Amino acid sequence: MILLDEPTERVCAAIVAGDLAPVRLAIVAPGGYGKTTVLERLAGADVRLVDDAHLLGDAELGELLRYLEDEQAQIVIATRPHPRRAALNQVLARLRGQIVLRPFDVARTKAFLEATGSPELAEFVHAQTGGVPGLVRATSELNLLRHELDHAGEDVVRFLFAAEAGAAADQSGAVIEAAHATGLLSPDGRLLPIAARALRELVPQPRQVALRRQLVQRQLERGGPVLPLVRPLLEAGLTGPEIGAAFEAAADEAEPALAAKLYEAAAKAGRRVGARWAEAVARAGDFDAALRLADELLAAENPRDREEGARVAGTALAHRGQLARSAELFQWAGTGDSRCFAAIALVGTGRVPEARKALDECAGTGPPTLLSGAVNGAARGIVESVTEQPAVALSTLVRAAEMLEPVSRRLLLPDSPAALGALVALHSGEAAIAEPLLERAIEAGALVARHRLLLAWIAMVRGDEETAVARLREAGDDLSPRDWLFAVGLRVGIARRASDLAALRRIWGQAREAVIRHPVDLFTFLPFGEFEVAAARLGERDRLAPHLRQARQLLAALGEPPLWATALHWSGLHAAILAEQPEEAAEHARALAAGAATGPYFAAMSQAAECWLKVLGGEVDPVAVEAAARALHDVGLCWDGARLAGQAAIRTSDRKVMVTLLDCARVLQGRDPAPTPGPARLSERERQVAELVLAGLTYKQIGDRLFISAKTVEHHMARMRQRLGAGSRSELLAELRAELEPAEG
Missing domain, CATH: 1.25.40.10 (Tetratricopeptide repeat domain)
Incomplete structure (x- = not known):
């Protein structure tokens, strides 16, 4: 069932009721627009109905002309816009008006699908069919388009394949008109998606390959793009000089992964494309x-x-x-x-x-x-x-x-x-x-x-x-x-x-x-x-030792350029700190000091390294620590600056200094040092424990600072985990960070 729009329904009703006599109308539309259905709707009227007038011969058209000599003769003629022979034009010229058929909009598409019990989504179907009624029907039964494709001429089907690929088709105006008359093209000449699917599924594969090869050859001759035409031929196993040239030309237009496949096909067809094939494969990763x-x-x-x-x-x-x-x-x-x-x-x-x-x-x-x-x-x-x-x-x-x-x-x-x-x-x-x-x-x-x-x-x-x-x-x-x-x-x-x-x-x-x-090279010092x-944190330094020796040797061969040496010495400093190797840490600090004059970044790292050594030695100068931490922050090492301040805080026995440096660490992390307003979910002691845990202190170190046992610290952590509803240690740390950050507003 095809649902006609309201104006067409009114015209049909008037014709059946005899209100428009004499009726002398044409219905000119491409295939699938519902011409035959309109004629079926008029079957009860005292009107002669003629379908598919574009297929009538001269004798039949001559008979219609004689019939129309009677000015009171009533007739409705349905025809496609192509072909339009002279005799058909003479017949149409004797008529007095036209019934215009339009594609469905989304609402009418939905109404049709509901009326026919089809489950498809209206918007999707409309996009696939352009709203052409016959194509909407074919979404659930694609085979309905087989007759159209079987009876379309070779030139028309070739044109449709060209339209599918978006390629220019070297065709006459008559072929173009005939292709549009099938109803498989949108008004701007694009092949409708359902029509593309019909071409792929209903046209026999040998015929598809032959037509595509013809299009490719014509496109190569005119120097146009061939990739959309060639892509479907990749799996056909074709060989020979002409198709090899087509694969090669298409590969030059393709992205790397597809280009690699096309060059491989060109090589199998006898083309010398080794270098470009290798490059495409490399570009594809x-x-x-x-x-x-x-x-x-x-x-x-x-x-x-x-x-x-x-x-x-x-x-x-x-x-x-x-x-x-x-x-x-x-x-x-x-x-x-x-x-x-x-x-x-x-x-x-x-x-x-x-x-x-x-x-x-x-x-x-x-x-x-x-x-x-x-x-x-x-x-x-x-x-x-x-x-x-x-x-x-x-x-x-x-x-x-x-x-x-x-x-x-x-x-x-x-x-x-x-x-x-x-x-x-x-x-x-x-x-x-x-x-x-x-x-x-x-x-x-x-x-x-x-x-x-x-x-x-x-x-x-x-x-x-x-x-x-x-x-x-x-x-x-x-x-x-x-x-x-x-x-x-x-x-x-x-x-x-x-x-x-x-x-x-x-x-x-x-x-x-x-x-x-991965061997060590200059450009891998960061990882x-x-x-x-x-490795130092996990006690695995021995595994990395040979690679780090290579890095040091590479730096020596380059003359210890500060640009590259500083990062490696900075990581070496922290590895030595974690491994509790003060002499090694001091060696890295001296190396950082040697490059300090290179610029502010290098000076900040040298200053921080010196500060770290003093902190490890038990000397916590809050002014110096804060200055070094802020210098790191200012050169982009925000996390390192906050860590320096936090680690210094947990190594001092001065409560006031500890609070000051913890506040500094929070600021450098982009957090407000002020206490969280509103009802607290943590006690004051739990907050102290949480601060020190987040600063990286072990339970034993926290106990030493707060004059409690490590077991008590563990109990505090267990209670906080239960109260905050954390399922794991990482979740607990995240909850503690959120708890200690200030509320917004």
Whole structure:
């Protein structure tokens, strides 16, 4: 049953009642609009009814013309807008009006579905069918469209396949009109979704393949895009020069994962696409497959293939964390850009003289493209990071990143200037510069996971655990080995900063695996630093010792540049503190003092290190501690500043100093030091215990400070857990933080 709109219903009722005599009307609409149903509604009227007039022959149309010579003769003629032969036009010209049929709106679609007992959602069905009544009916019985497709001409069906792919069709106006007359196209020429489904399911597969191949060939000849036309042919197992060229052309238009499949199909069809195939596979993140393909290229006879194979292999190895081997391959590739990438990798593995030579060789060896300018700038910035002031290196890297942004999406890069710039910024306390750099790189679509992980790192060192966790989650789980190292480092760092020892133990297995799989290089000091502190916390320092020796040796080979050395000595200081190794801690403090003149960031860390040593020795100067803690906060190390103040607080026997420093720690964490107003859920003693627990003190240390036993502290914790309804220690710590924070308002 087709539901007619109200104006059409009124016209039909008037015709049946004889109120419009003489009736001489046309119904001109594409297939599926309900012409036949209108005629059925008029079956009781004293009117001649003619359906499908576009299919009548000249003799039949001539008979209609003779019938219409009588001005009182009544007739309603239904026809499609195409084909329109001259004789049919003569018949229509003798009529006096037209019944206009319109597609359903959503309300009429819903009414039809309810009347026919179909369960489909009206809005979905309307979107699929464009509201064409016959197509709405076909949503529950697609086979109703088979007759339409079986009787459409070859040119029309080919046009419909072209419309499905959004491709320009080289067809005559008559074919286009005939295609629109099927009712399968929207008024603006787009194939309706249900029609696309009918093409895929009702047109025999051999006929589909043949028509698509014809369209592809025509599109190739005119130089138009072919990806939408070629994509459905991927699974057809086609071979031969023509289809191979089509797969290759489509791959050039596709995103990496699909491009890799299309290049593989092109290769099976006999095309020489090895280099582009390997690059697409690498850009899709399958570095094992990329290395296999690149290895085949390295053994090829063609010098260009060998060069491209070395470039792809060097890039894949960089993502796998094997910078030394990556540098060798980039040097062997010999192009200007590859030498720049080699220079970056050489610095990362401690070989500065070789890096300088590679940098000199990569200048002026090719056209001055945005890529060449950007990678040259990135290489210079990394060399400057170990030879010049941090600000010089950071400025060079920022300019390189901005230069690359317009073209970065489609490039295969071992690393991005934005990521390298962000690392330099993180190592020099310039997170405010790193954030917009990384955000723009994400918008450009380059190395998105890596850039999100570095944004998460910035949030973590600021003490913004919620943002760090969210950005870590956004990076996803499909990570390269290098990105996975940073992701594990983030999880370790977040657990440590939350004082969640259980979570730290859970993640430590992954940290050990990441350390084994990933060699130490200059650009991995941040995660390795987190692992070092966590290892000390868990009593696992021996496992990490060989890797930390490699890091120290790398720093020595580079001449102990403060930019990179400071972070490693800072983590070493805290690992030594946790391991109760005062001499080792003092050694790291001296190293930090040696770099203090490099800038405010480095001076703040040196000042804090000196303060830490005094605190560990029992000397708690509240003025000095607060100054050092606030200096850390001001250079972006918010969590570290709060920790210094909190740890100093629990190591003093002076109650007033303890309260002052705990208040300072709260302020540096973004919390108000004032007591919580309103009815307290904790007693005064429980609040004291909670403050010290959150500051990181053990039960024994808390007992010593409050002159109670460790067992009593444990009882206090148990009562607080019960009162606050916490199901685990981590939940209790979260509840205690919330309880001790001021109420809003």
